[in-house]
Amino acid sequence: MPLDVDVEVGRGARTIAVAFAVEDGETVALLGPNGAGKTSALEAIAGIADATGRVTLNGRSLMGVPPERRGIGVAFQDGVLFPKLSVLENVAFPLRAAGAGRDDARDEARAVLRDVAPTVDDAGRPTTLSGGERQRVALARALAAKPAVLLLDEPFAAVDAEAKPELRAMLRQTLASFPGPRVLVTHDPVEAMTLADRLVLLEDGRVTQAGTPEEVRRRPATRYAAELVGTNLFTGELVPDEEGVGLLRTGSGELTVVWPDRIAVAPVPDVRATLSPAEIALHTEEPHGSARNVFHGAVEEVATVGGRARVRLRTAPPLVAEITPGSAERLGIVPGREVWASCKAVEIRLMVPGEEPDTL
Amino acid sequence: MHRRLPLSFVVLGVIGAAFVALPVVGLALRAPWGRIVEILTGPGARTALRLSLEVSLLATLCSVVFGVPLAWILARGRFRGRAVVRALVILPLVLPPVVAGVGLLQALGRRGIVGSWLERVAGIQLTFTTAGAVVAATFVSIPLVVLSAEAGFRSLDPRFERAAAVLGAKPGYTLRRVVLPMVAPQLVAGAVLAWARALGEFGATITFAGNLEGRTQTVPLAVFQTLQTDQEGAIALSLVLVLLSICVLVALRDRITGTG
Numbered sequence: 001m002p003l004d005v006d007v008e009v010g011r012g013a014r015t016i017a018v019a020f021a022v023e024d025g026e027t028v029a030l031l032g033p034n035g036a037g038k039t040s041a042l043e044a045i046a047g048i049a050d051a052t053g054r055v056t057l058n059g060r061s062l063m064g065v066p067p068e069r070r071g072i073g074v075a076f077q078d079g080v081l082f083p084k085l086s087v088l089e090n091v092a093f094p095l096r097a098a099g100a101g102r103d104d105a106r107d108e109a110r111a112v113l114r115d116v117a118p119t120v121d122d123a124g125r126p127t128t129l130s131g132g133e134r135q136r137v138a139l140a141r142a143l144a145a146k147p148a149v150l151l152l153d154e155p156f157a158a159v160d161a162e163a164k165p166e167l168r169a170m171l172r173q174t175l176a177s178f179p180g181p182r183v184l185v186t187h188d189p190v191e192a193m194t195l196a197d198r199l200v201l202l203e204d205g206r207v208t209q210a211g212t213p214e215e216v217r218r219r220p221a222t223r224y225a226a227e228l229v230g231t232n233l234f235t236g237e238l239v240p241d242e243e244g245v246g247l248l249r250t251g252s253g254e255l256t257v258v259w260p261d262r263i264a265v266a267p268v269p270d271v272r273a274t275l276s277p278a279e280i281a282l283h284t285e286e287p288h289g290s291a292r293n294v295f296h297g298a299v300e301e302v303a304t305v306g307g308r309a310r311v312r313l314r315t316a317p318p319l320v321a322e323i324t325p326g327s328a329e330r331l332g333i334v335p336g337r338e339v340w341a342s343c344k345a346v347e348i349r350l351m352v353p354g355e356e357p358d359t360l
Numbered sequence: 361m362h363r364r365l366p367l368s369f370v371v372l373g374v375i376g377a378a379f380v381a382l383p384v385v386g387l388a389l390r391a392p393w394g395r396i397v398e399i400l401t402g403p404g405a406r407t408a409l410r411l412s413l414e415v416s417l418l419a420t421l422c423s424v425v426f427g428v429p430l431a432w433i434l435a436r437g438r439f440r441g442r443a444v445v446r447a448l449v450i451l452p453l454v455l456p457p458v459v460a461g462v463g464l465l466q467a468l469g470r471r472g473i474v475g476s477w478l479e480r481v482a483g484i485q486l487t488f489t490t491a492g493a494v495v496a497a498t499f500v501s502i503p504l505v506v507l508s509a510e511a512g513f514r515s516l517d518p519r520f521e522r523a524a525a526v527l528g529a530k531p532g533y534t535l536r537r538v539v540l541p542m543v544a545p546q547l548v549a550g551a552v553l554a555w556a557r558a559l560g561e562f563g564a565t566i567t568f569a570g571n572l573e574g575r576t577q578t579v580p581l582a583v584f585q586t587l588q589t590d591q592e593g594a595i596a597l598s599l600v601l602v603l604l605s606i607c608v609l610v611a612l613r614d615r616i617t618g619t620g
Contacts, residue, residue, distance in 0.1 A: 046522075068525050068527075082524070083542065093537070
């Protein structure tokens with residue numbers, strides 16, 4: 001693999017051990033709770049943390065190579081922009097450090113800023129920028145160095161909720177056009193799943209699971225993973241039903257959902273919806289209640305993860321429900337058993353194209 | 361907000377303030393205002409003023425040139441005995457200046473451990489020269505640069521240096537373009553304090569460099585000598601130093617008084 005990492009980093013009494021690899025043109029998200037060691041792993045790759053083990057880039061070992069000669073681009077959390085330099089000088093910094101003349105460096109920096117941060121005043125000081133703007137300038141500065149690898153450390157950490165969708169769209173575009181390995185460090189599953197091709201889950205300094213978002217969603221290995229990504233996700237066309245209610249027509253079945261007020265024109269294609277497994281109730285007989293969504297099907301699989309029973313159902317659409325192991329036993333939930341699953345329309349959260357969800 | 365203070369405290373405090381203020385008032389009241397310009401532009405005073413300016417500025421320059429790298433090492437280096445080095449560097453602040461002068465004589469005097477060698481090999485003699493006055497002034501003022509710069513370096517978030525390294529900057533380039541601009545206020549404060557200290561330096565200078573008009577006789581030394589024969593002339597020269605000290609206080613007022 002172009003970027004191959006297998007390192008141990010000491011952090012006080014704790015040791016963080018992380019191993020993963022990234023292909024050219026692939027984005028891997030290091031996903032984990034705060035304090036899991038994500039940033040330490042990133043610092044080990046960049047060469048600014050004392051690490052033992054192995055970091056290779058295109059077959060060449062980077063261990064012992066000083067950070068300034070590694071060719072790793074990092075967009076740091078909060079930017080870490082140099083306060084005494086203008087925005088333009090910040091972006092030109094890596095070019096000047098590499099020996100470029102002042103005017104050449106500035107021209108090139110301007111070109112990068114035009115792509116990544118077109119609305120930012122490049123003559124201003126970085127201290128006057130918003131969180132989202134700082135992040136854009138930090139990304140521009142990292143890209144200006146023409147690195148072989150791009151690392152993003154919590155790019156949304158200091159960004160207002162309103163600024164996130166636009167920043168996310170820009171990041172997606174920038175990542176897609178970056179040819180080398182890309183690593184995204186984040187604690188936010190939405191960022192990870194919308195931007196990354198593969199996830200590496202980090203908990204308490206250890207990798208607990210690695211795989212595509214779909215693989216992790218299907219088989220979360222830990223309680224954290226299950227909470228993080230073990231959500232039902234649907235994609236389909238949204239059509240109006242009765243007053244205030246809509247139908248989400250997926251390729252494998254329909255869901256009744258609350259019609260979003262902000263949508264006037266119907267039908268809406270490519271609508272994504274999420275449903276937390278914990279919001280799904282299981283019944284051994286057909287339920288008659290307020291729940292608008294009732295599905296019937298056989299139990300495909302039951303897995304107990306972190307004190308919860310995750311039940312995979314062969315319904316239309318397929319569902320994952322989460323109940324306590326006690327309930328599973330009481331209801332006799334075993335593979336092959338025919339059950340009914342129900343949930344209320346209000347529990348299904350819609351993600352309309354052009355808008356972004358807060359959480360999955 | 362009104363707070364009642366015991367009367368005895370008020371009295372003692374007023375005496376304290378008056379004690380500090382009175383000498384300055386005395387200088388101002390007894391100053392020969394009528395011929396002050398004449399005195400200060402006279403040949404003796406002009407020579408001392410020019411020499412003081414020259415010596416104090418050179419001493420400040422030396423303090424910055426050697427003190428800032430030293431401060432960097434103390435702030436960022438990890439080595440055994442760092443506390444000892446720091447204590448040694450600060451020592452001139454608390455050492456009686458005359459002792460500093462005696463020490464300098466043993467080190468850099470004509471028969472000093474380094475001085476004898478300097479004279480034999482390079483033909484350089486520091487005692488009784490302007491260079492010697494600069495050495496004496498540097499000795500007492502360098503701790504002020506080191507202390508202030510080290511505080512500046514310590515307060516700097518190390519993430520800036522790491523970011524610069526990741527962006528391809530070698531340590532020297534990072535220092536020049538990122539670190540020094542960020543600690544500039546502390547460097548300037550240290551340099552101004554060092555300059556003020558160098559300007560007032562007396563004991564180490566007279567012990568090590570002597571009191572030679574035009575070569576080592578800076579304003580404080582001139583004040584001391586003039587006082588024996590011409591009190592008004594000494595007062596006039598003293599007022600120049602008072603004025604410069606007040607300028608330093610104004611320049612550093614936030615830093616020294618701790619209030620806006």
